[in-house]
Amino acid sequence: MAGSRNGGEARNWGGTALVVPALVLVAAFLLAPLALILRYSFDKYDPVKLMLGVFSFGNYVQAVADPYYRKVLLTTAEIAGLSTAIVMLLAFPVAYYISRVESQRLRGWLIILTMLPLLLGNAVRSAAWMVVMGSKGVANSIFLGIGLVEEPIKILYTPTAVVIALVSVLLPFAIITLQAVMDSIPTSLEEAGQSLGHSPLRTVFEVVLPLSMPGVVAASAICFALAMNAYATPVLIGGPTMKMMGPVVYEQIAKANNWPVGSTLAWILMAVTLVLTVLSTRFLSRKHF
Amino acid sequence: MGGVSFGRVAFIALVIAIFTFVIAPLLTIIWASFFVDKILTFPPTGYTLSWYARAWDLEEFANGFLMSLKIGACATVASLAIGVPAALAIERYPFPGRETVRQFLLSPMYVPAIVAGAAVYIYFIEVEILTNFQLAATFTGLVIAHTLVALPWTLRLVCASLLSANVVSEEAARSLGANALQTFFYVTLPIIRPGMIAAAMFSFIASFSDLEKSLFLVGPGKTTLPIAIINYLEWNLDPTISAVATVQIVIIAAALIISDRFVKLGKAF
Numbered sequence: 001m002a003g004s005r006n007g008g009e010a011r012n013w014g015g016t017a018l019v020v021p022a023l024v025l026v027a028a029f030l031l032a033p034l035a036l037i038l039r040y041s042f043d044k045y046d047p048v049k050l051m052l053g054v055f056s057f058g059n060y061v062q063a064v065a066d067p068y069y070r071k072v073l074l075t076t077a078e079i080a081g082l083s084t085a086i087v088m089l090l091a092f093p094v095a096y097y098i099s100r101v102e103s104q105r106l107r108g109w110l111i112i113l114t115m116l117p118l119l120l121g122n123a124v125r126s127a128a129w130m131v132v133m134g135s136k137g138v139a140n141s142i143f144l145g146i147g148l149v150e151e152p153i154k155i156l157y158t159p160t161a162v163v164i165a166l167v168s169v170l171l172p173f174a175i176i177t178l179q180a181v182m183d184s185i186p187t188s189l190e191e192a193g194q195s196l197g198h199s200p201l202r203t204v205f206e207v208v209l210p211l212s213m214p215g216v217v218a219a220s221a222i223c224f225a226l227a228m229n230a231y232a233t234p235v236l237i238g239g240p241t242m243k244m245m246g247p248v249v250y251e252q253i254a255k256a257n258n259w260p261v262g263s264t265l266a267w268i269l270m271a272v273t274l275v276l277t278v279l280s281t282r283f284l285s286r287k288h289f
Numbered sequence: 290m291g292g293v294s295f296g297r298v299a300f301i302a303l304v305i306a307i308f309t310f311v312i313a314p315l316l317t318i319i320w321a322s323f324f325v326d327k328i329l330t331f332p333p334t335g336y337t338l339s340w341y342a343r344a345w346d347l348e349e350f351a352n353g354f355l356m357s358l359k360i361g362a363c364a365t366v367a368s369l370a371i372g373v374p375a376a377l378a379i380e381r382y383p384f385p386g387r388e389t390v391r392q393f394l395l396s397p398m399y400v401p402a403i404v405a406g407a408a409v410y411i412y413f414i415e416v417e418i419l420t421n422f423q424l425a426a427t428f429t430g431l432v433i434a435h436t437l438v439a440l441p442w443t444l445r446l447v448c449a450s451l452l453s454a455n456v457v458s459e460e461a462a463r464s465l466g467a468n469a470l471q472t473f474f475y476v477t478l479p480i481i482r483p484g485m486i487a488a489a490m491f492s493f494i495a496s497f498s499d500l501e502k503s504l505f506l507v508g509p510g511k512t513t514l515p516i517a518i519i520n521y522l523e524w525n526l527d528p529t530i531s532a533v534a535t536v537q538i539v540i541i542a543a544a545l546i547i548s549d550r551f552v553k554l555g556k557a558f
Binding site: 015016022033037097120231273 | 308310315328331370377378393394410412437495518523537541549
C-alpha cells in the first residue's frame with residue numbers, strides 16, 4: 001500500500017467531514033437563533049416600529065424591578081423549588097429500589113415504566129391530570145364517595161395542582177439520574193454497614209445518602225431547570241391566572257409581539273438553565289470513589 | 290426478623306405508591322376514553338367506543354395526527370441521515386475537540402424547549418424578511434425544528450452502539466481491501482443496526498410528543514397533535530380528548546417496546 005500514509009490522512013479528514021452537516025444544522029437553527037434573541041433582548045420595544053435597534057440593559061432591569069415581571073420570576077422560582085424538593089424526596093427511594101433490585105427483568109420493566117410518562121409529552125400528561133383533578137374528576141369523586149368532602153373541592157387551577165403535576169413530570173428525570181449514580185455505589189459498602197449491626201434504614205442514611213449526594217445535587221439542578229421552563233403544566237393545570245416564565249415568554253413573543261422583553265425573559269431562563277446544567281454535569285462527572 | 294421484613298414491606302409499598310402516582314393519571318385518561326357520558330363523571334354510567342370515531346371526525350385531531358406522523362417520519366429520516374455520519378465521525382475518526390463537538394451536538398437536548406422554540410420562531414421570521422422564504426407556520430419549518438429535537442437522541446444511541454461494537458472487524462475489512470463505504474455498509478451498519486432502530490424510534494417519539502418547540506411554529510392547517518390537544522383542552526374536557534390522548538399513549542408505548550427489543554433500555558439509561 002504505497003502512499004497509504006498520505007491516503008490515510010486524507011481519508012481521516014474525509015471521515016471527520018461527516019460531522020459537518022450536523023454542526024451546520026445545530027449552528028444554523030439553534031446557535032444562530034439564540035444569538036439573535038440575545039441581541040434582541042438588549043433592544044427596546046416600540047408599539048409602532050416593534051424594535052428601535054438600540055442597545056440597553058433596560059429589559060433586564062425591568063424583568064427584576066417591574067412588579068409584574070418580578071412576581072412572575074418569584075412565582076416560577078417558588079413553584080420550581082417546591083416541586084424539586086418534593087421530587088427529590090420521592091425519587092430517592094424509587095431510584096434506590098431500582099438500583100438494588102435483583103431481577104434484571106424487573107429492573108428493565110421499572111425503567112420502562114419510569115421512562116414512559118417522560119416520553120408521552122406534556123400535552124397528554126397535562127390532559128391526564130385535568131381528568132383526575134377536574135371538579136367532576138376522579139379525585140373529587142373519590143373524596144365525595146368516602147365522605148371526605150361535602151361538595152367538589154377546587155383542585156384544578158390552583159398552585160397546589162401545578163406542583164402536583166410538575167412533580168409527576170420531573171420524577172422520571174430525577175429517578176433516572178439518581179439510579180445511575182446509585183448503580184456505581186458498591187453494595188459491599190452497605191453490607192459492611194449492616195454487618196456492623198446497623199439497620200437498613202440507618203445504612204441508607206449513613207452510607208447510600210452521602211455517596212449519592214452528587215446525584216442528588218445533579219438531579220435537583222436538572223429538575224429545577226426543567227420546572228422553571230415548564231409551559232404546558234402552568235397553562236393547562238394552573239389556568240390563566242397562573243403566571244410562570246414559560247407561558248409569559250410565549251405571550252410576549254407570539255401574542256404581544258414584544259420581542260425584546262420576550263427575548264429577555266427567554267435568556268433569563270436560558271442563563272439559569274445553563275448554570276444548572278453545567279453544575280449538574282460537574283457533579284455527575286466527579287469521581288465518586 | 291419481624292422488624293426487618295416490616296421495613297422491607299413498607300419500603301416496597303412506598304415505591305409502589307410513587308409509581309402509582311405517576312402512572313394512575315395515565316390509566317385514568319385511558320379509562321375515561323370509554324365513558325358514555327359527555328361530561329366526565331366518575332364512575333361512568335356506561336361504556337362506548339364512539340369517542341374514538343368522534344375524535345377522528347374532528348378535523349383538528351385527524352389533521353393533527355397525520356401531520357404529527359408526517360413530521361415525525363421526516364424528522365426521523367433527517368436526523369438519521371445527519372446523525373449517523375456525525376456519530377461515525379466522532380467515534381471512528383478522532384479529531385481535536387471532538388468532545389466539545391459532541392456536547393455541542395447534544396445541546397438541543399439541554400436548551401429549554403420553550404426558549405429554543407421562541408428563538409427559532411423569531412429567527413424564521415427574520416429569515417423570511419431577508420430572503421422572502423417562509424419557514425414559520427410551514428411544514429419545512431416544523432421538520433427543521435423537529436430534526437433538531439431528534440438529533441441528540443440519534444447521536445446518543447448510535448454513538449453508544451458504535452462504542453460497544455468491535456472495531457477489529459472494521460479494521461479487518463479495511464485491510465482486506467474494502468473501501469470506507471463498503472466497510473460501512475457491509476460491516477459497521479449491520480453491527481449498529483439495533484442502535485439505529487432504537488435511535489429512529491426515540492427520534493420519532495421525541496418529535497411526535499413535542500409540544501414546546503412546535504408551539505410557535507404551527508399555523509392554520511399546520512397543527513401537530515399535541516398542539517391540537519392543548520388547544521382543545523383550553524375550552525373542553527370530555528372523553529374525546531381522552532380518546533386522542535389514548536391514541537398518542539398507544540403509539541409511543543409501541544415505539545418504546547419496539548426499541549426495547551433492540552436496545553435493552555434498562556442498560557441504556
